[in-house]
Amino acid sequence: GKGLRVMAAATKDMDPNDFDPDGDLLAMVQDLQMTALVGMIDPPREESHEAVLAAQDANIRVRMVTGDDVVTGAAVAKQLGIPGEAILGTELAAMSEAERLERIDNIGVVGRVAPEHKVLMVETLRKKDAVVAMTGDGVNDAPAIKAADIGIAMGSGTQVAKNASRMILTDDNFATI
Structure with missing residues (x-):
């Protein structure tokens, strides 16, 4: 992969x-x-791996929620050092709430997600008393950005995503967080 x-x-x-x-x-x-x-290949930014490591050192769990295929997402997550199981958004949605709450800690990548899967991920993590930050750039990210404790939009993103967020990354760089 x-x-x-x-x-x-x-x-x-x-x-x-x-x-x-x-x-x-x-x-x-x-x-x-x-x-x-x-x-x-659309490689991750050079500084992304170090940013993930820095987040992990600060006890921040980084997860990848992507529209890409789950295999592609898992391969990129591996390059970045994001641990955990890779599943499809439809798999997450098909789980009962109890199963989601039980399995969420082991999930590192959710691929082929629809906007409602992103919101479901945020809501599940919040039910586990996690403080959730969500980054995104598109209209499809806006509901999850709004549902998160800390909604972050990319500067080059859509106005809808920016309006839903509490913070805008003007340099579009995850490492800035």
Whole structure:
């Protein structure tokens, strides 16, 4: 697990006159000829590993909640020194509250999350009497940023995320926290 993002490229022979850009484009994604798979890496910032270690030294537990695939998230978490089990957001949501409360301490990465999974993570940690800080940059992060004790938005993030937060990282750098 290097945490690569994979992009597929494919082709399809068709008559250009049959193409309607306003039509059902999903219907065209049939009978494609695979031409390539490309692995791309989006490495964490150099200072992120040290920031995670500094947080851990201060008894702050860092977790990764990501829209990325859980395998990619787990690989990046390993590079950063974030311990714990990696699960899907749907797995977290499918657990009973009692099971979430029992397992949350062992979860380090939640992948393929929807906005409601992020909120569920924050609420579960708060029920365990944790003080929760949440960082994010998108509209989909805003509900969890607002639900956290300390909501942090990235400076380059959406206005919705910034409005939900109590702090804005103008340099977009986790290490600044």
